Amino acid sequence: METRDENLSAMCRPAVGEAGRTGDWRDATPVIDYTKCIASLKNRPACYLCWLYCPEGVVIAGVPVQIDLDYCKGCGICAEECPAKAITMVLQKEAKP
Amino acid sequence: MSAVQILTGNQAAATAVKLCDVQVISAYPITPSTSLTEMLAEWIEKGELKAEYVRVESEHSVMTVCVSASSVGARVFTSTSSHGLLYMHEQLHWAAGSRLPIVTCVINRGVGAPWSIFNDQQDSISQRDTGWIQIYCRDNQEILDSVIQAYRIAEEVYCPVMVCYDGFVLSHTMMPVEIPEAEKVKNFLPPYKPHTILSPEEPLNINPVILPTQRRDAQGVLRDGYMEFRWKLQHALEGSRDVIVEVNRQFADLFGRDHGGMLWGYRTDDAEVYLVGIGSLATEATMAADMLREEGIHAGVVGIRVYRPFPREEIRNVLKNAPAIVIFEKDISYGYEGALSADVKAALYGTGISAPVHNYIAGLGGRDVKAAELAEAVRSSLAAVAGGVMERQTWLNCVTE
Numbered sequence A: 001m002e003t004r005d006e007n008l009s010a011m012c013r014p015a016v017g018e019a020g021r022t023g024d025w026r027d028a029t030p031v032i033d034y035t036k037c038i039a040s041l042k043n044r045p046a047c048y049l050c051w052l053y054c055p056e057g058v059v060i061a062g063v064p065v066q067i068d069l070d071y072c073k074g075c076g077i078c079a080e081e082c083p084a085k086a087i088t089m090v091l092q093k094e095a096k097p
Numbered sequence B: 001m002s003a004v005q006i007l008t009g010n011q012a013a014a015t016a017v018k019l020c021d022v023q024v025i026s027a028y029p030i031t032p033s034t035s036l037t038e039m040l041a042e043w044i045e046k047g048e049l050k051a052e053y054v055r056v057e058s059e060h061s062v063m064t065v066c067v068s069a070s071s072v073g074a075r076v077f078t079s080t081s082s083h084g085l086l087y088m089h090e091q092l093h094w095a096a097g098s099r100l101p102i103v104t105c106v107i108n109r110g111v112g113a114p115w116s117i118f119n120d121q122q123d124s125i126s127q128r129d130t131g132w133i134q135i136y137c138r139d140n141q142e143i144l145d146s147v148i149q150a151y152r153i154a155e156e157v158y159c160p161v162m163v164c165y166d167g168f169v170l171s172h173t174m175m176p177v178e179i180p181e182a183e184k185v186k187n188f189l190p191p192y193k194p195h196t197i198l199s200p201e202e203p204l205n206i207n208p209v210i211l212p213t214q215r216r217d218a219q220g221v222l223r224d225g226y227m228e229f230r231w232k233l234q235h236a237l238e239g240s241r242d243v244i245v246e247v248n249r250q251f252a253d254l255f256g257r258d259h260g261g262m263l264w265g266y267r268t269d270d271a272e273v274y275l276v277g278i279g280s281l282a283t284e285a286t287m288a289a290d291m292l293r294e295e296g297i298h299a300g301v302v303g304i305r306v307y308r309p310f311p312r313e314e315i316r317n318v319l320k321n322a323p324a325i326v327i328f329e330k331d332i333s334y335g336y337e338g339a340l341s342a343d344v345k346a347a348l349y350g351t352g353i354s355a356p357v358h359n360y361i362a363g364l365g366g367r368d369v370k371a372a373e374l375a376e377a378v379r380s381s382l383a384a385v386a387g388g389v390m391e392r393q394t395w396l397n398c399v400t401e
C-alpha cells in the first residue's frame, strides 16, 4: 500500500520542470531577426522597448538583444511592441530549441 | 511566587503573552483591542519582552505577518476586534489551512453597519467556519489562563486558536488576576516545534496550487489533493477536543484553576431549566439562575467555553435530562437564528432529547443585559413552554414592532 502523505499542509520540493527550469506552458517562442533589430543595426545600445515591456524581465538588453528562453512565457508582448517588427512569435513545435 | 494584581482583560492577555515568550507580534490598533498591543509594544520598547513587533498597514497584513513568522518557527501573537477581524478573514483561512499554531485574542465587538464600538460576539462567531479553534472567556483570570493554554493546544494539534472575550465588559474592566510564575509557565509550555522546518538548504514551495485529486510529486511520492488536506484540518479540529480537555486538566493540576475544558456547568444537577450562553453573558446567567432559585425555579447554567470544535458530546451529556433549554447569545445568523442555538439543536438531533429550546438574541452592539432581565426571559419562556411552545426566537430588550 502507498504510504500516506505525511505533510499537514500542502508543500513540495523544487524539482526539474517539464521544460527544464519551468513548466512547458510556452506555445510560441519569440525569434529576433537581427537584420531588423535597431540595436543590431546601429551596433550600439538602442531602442530596447522589448526589454522595457517584457513582463517577465527575461530580455537581455545587449548587442545583440537576447531572450532567456528558460523563463520566457511566450506572451508575445515584445513582438507586439517592437517598432521594427523584428520579433516573430514562432509556434513552439516549429521553433528551433 | 505567583502574585495577584488588579488587571483589565487586555492587561491580563498581555501578561499571558509575555509569560509565553512570544517571539513575533504584529497588530493594527482597533477599539477595544488596542490597549493590549500597546502594552506589548511598550514592553518590547523597554526591552522587557524579547520579541519583534511588526508594524503594518492593515489587519490583513497582520495575519500575513503571523502566517509567515509562524511558518519559519516563531511563536506569534496578534489581537483584534470587529472590523479588524473581518478584514483578516481571508488570511484566517490561510493560517488554518497552513496548520499554523497562531494565537489571536479577539476582543468581541459588534460589526457595522451602522458603526458600533460596543460589545457583542458577531465578529468572532461569524469566523467560526475558518478552521480556527475558538475559546471564550468568562473573566480576566480565564483570559490569562486561556492564552497560555491556547499555545499548548495550538502547538500540539497545529491549528490556530482564537481566545475571545467581551469588549469593555472584560477588556476594560479591572479584576484581581493571579499571575503565575514564569518558570512554571515555561515548564507547562515547551518551545514551539513547527510541523515543517524551513531552511535554505532544503527549500520548499509552501501552499502551491493544488489539484482536486491526489498527484505524484517530482520525487514520485503520492501527494494529497485539496480534499485530503481539508479533511486533515477537520480531523485535527475534531481531535483537538481531547487535547483541550487534557490541557485544561494539566493546567488545573499545576496552577489550581479549572476552567472546564469544553464547557462548564453551574447548578445543573437538579435543574428544570438550562440557561445556555457564551462568555460574559453566561456569567450573567449564573446570577439569573441564583435569582430564579430563590423563588423556587431550579435553574442551571451551561457556559460554552469552546465553540469550535463544538462540544457535541458534552452538550448531549449535560442536557440529557433537560426539561427546558433557554439559549442567550450576542450574535445572529441572519435569516435563521442565533448560531449557538442552531448548533445546540443540531447536537441534540437523534439523541432522543426533545426539550423545548427558546433562543434569545441579546446585547447586540453593547445593549445592556441585566441578570434580572435574563431571569424574566426564563420565566416568560417557562410559561410559554407550559403552553406547549417548543421553539421561540426573541430579541431581548429590543423594540420589534
Ligand code: SF4
Pocket: A030, A053, A054, A055, A056, A057, A058, A059, A067, A071, A072, A073, A074, A075, A076, A077, A078, A079
Ligand atoms: S514573449 Fe513575453 S515573456 Fe517572452 S520575451 Fe517576449 S515579452 Fe518577454
Ligand code: SF4
Pocket: A032, A036, A037, A038, A039, A040, A046, A047, A048, A049, A050, A051, A065, A081, A082, A083, A084, A085, A086, A087
Ligand atoms: S524592440 Fe525590436 S528593435 Fe527594439 S531592441 Fe527589441 S527587438 Fe530590437
